[in-house]
Amino acid sequence: MHFHKERKNHVKTDSENKIVKVAIIGNPNVGKSVLFNKITRGKAWVGNWPGVTVEKKVGRIKFNNVVMEITDLPGVYSLTANSIDELIARRFILEEKPDVVIQVVNATNLERNMYLTLQLLEMDAKLIIALNMMDLAEKEGLKINILGLEKELHTPIIPTIAIKNIGIRELIQKTIDYSKESAQKKFKVRYNPELEKAIETIVEELSKLGVEGKLELNYRWVAVRLLEDDSEVAKILKESGLGNIVEKASEIRGELKEKLKTDVEFTIIENRYQNILELSQKYVERGVRREELTDLLDRILTHPVIGFTVFVLAVYSMFLLSFNVGAPISELVSEALSVYLYPVLRNSIPNEFFSSLLADGVLEGVGIILTFIPILFFLFLEISLLEDVGYLPRVAFLFDRYTSKFGLSGRAIIPLLVGFGCNVPAILSTRVLGSDKERKLSIAIIPFMSCGARLPIYILFTSIFFRGIEIPIILSIYLVGVMVALVSAIIFSKIFFHETQPYYIIEMPPYLLPSIQNILSKSWIYIKSFLVRAGSIIVGISLLIWILSITGPEGYLGVESLTDPEKISSSWLAIFSKTLEPFFKHFEWDWRVITSLMLGFVAKEVVVSSMAVIYGVGEENLMIELSNYFNPASAYSLMIFTLLYTPCMATVATIRSEVGLRYTFMIIVYELMIAYLTASSVIVLAGVASHGFW
């Protein structure tokens, strides 16, 4: 992985023009994202780290004429490179060499957080500790001797309460000041005598080679890492032609293992914790732990019956708000566009082609984007709220025993349920999940959650062919979606991720009152990334479909082809559909159905209105018209196909922005295949059933 390779050695006195590069690191759930938002005042650029589905946030601020660029590193417990998150964080610190690294430490959980502190100090990071959640620590009766700890660690410690904006200014000021100071004394992690001897031997080997400058790493850190059998560090050394040192270290490690009767790396971990316990004995005083509220809420929220009830109510009210408040706003927006803006564009521009280009091509795409926003906003508001009060880990606990069978942790239940409302926010909200694998897995199956836009199609067809039993039939379609999703989860986790049981550690933080500013800025970040990253693709696809509808082998058909069934039948879209007809013969669908399905890619609800145009009837007469072309079996298979085939372009664009083009392509192919196979088996089963009965 290569970050932009500019390793400028700035002159430290020249602070006026220099950008201070800061990295924020910390364990999961220490209030890191809140602190990041407070420092950057919510103005951050969000992307993914190259090649992986791990979120990267970068923000720039100006403070007293100094520009700071702050990068939020993934939440990690250590820098051992156990996971992709740890690797990203470690590489960033080693390769980008930030001027200052701020570790956000949860004051109520100092010891475990300090494991990462020691690793950062061993790596020679220029460290500042933001001792966060000081108010909770006080409530729990913890007394931390900050001055003493600061002195012994040779590391500035700034107490903060990020959620209340306390200590943020001091932290920023200290960061700027500290970036100008040159490094002084360092805290040394002490290991047992055997380990120290081994470390010394390797350090000596390294210094003998005089590779100073060539290897910009702390030798003691390299030595410890080699003893811990770190393949990344071994690789760096081998690439620098120091393979002999790697071998030597591996020899020493083998000898030590004999002596210690255990893996060297485990002894090193225990030794680090010994350092930490000594420090905490000196500087931390523990009072009586009082967590009545958290304990009480936990008993309720993780209760097998009450917990599930609360969960159902929470999700129900989430949908209620989004679709009762958000959806009407969306409708207003779409009405404003189609009733007011559309005729203006169509009438005021004399050139037919350009006016249709703007109205039917661009406005169509922009309209779809805009109508998504109100629903997205409310859904994200509520997801961020549930996340910030600390509810999600409890949901994970409740559902994990069921979801883990499908390779997902319990937390995945939230994005999956959101998928029933709309797939786009569901895919974006997989960011609350822990690992890259889990995100990719949930993203692959979310499209099978039947979203609201597919419902009009079910309603139309069930009301024609399944009169009286509409509801059970529609429910059965939802059920097919869920079943396909679960089976796909197993297939994907076995084939691509080679595991079925996810290993994960989820923090159970105390419940917190949420900060409205933080929730708003989180929701805004979600919406912004949808606008920026999916927006252009959506407009692009609408334009493409518009072009394919108004042109054909005979050339330009005129924009009337969008409303004229005669003309559209000679468009590229129709020609292409006709060539596909043989594949859909057993469904008894002709090209008109296929074209409607293709147009459904723009947005699934478009299938119904497209059918009206293509069959040349109004939507009110569509039912009669369709009853001539379909029978119950072919109608049911069409509904199943609509449920399972390629999700709408907004979803596809969002998937692409989250997991990249290759994986998106694979998901699309897989989904088309599954849709085809499942819909075909409906036809086969219906055939068997009718032969059996008659």
Added chain:
Amino acid sequence: MTSEQCHFPLSNVKEGSKVRVIGIIGGRGLTRRLMEIGILPGIEIEVVKNNCPGPIIIKNEIIGSICIGYGMASKIIVEVV
């Protein structure tokens, strides 16, 4: 009763009981991961919730309060304090 018989996986521990960690029987990666968050041989932990065969919530001063999956919990060998 031999000492072997008093040792059992954390996943089998009843809610509310306190246990001492004896060792971890997973692969290197898993063992390292658990040790790094403070699940070290010799420490005592409290089992707050056990959704067996599902996840488990454990708590102590170093680790804090965390939830780990059944798979992980069944690889941590403990004894009753």
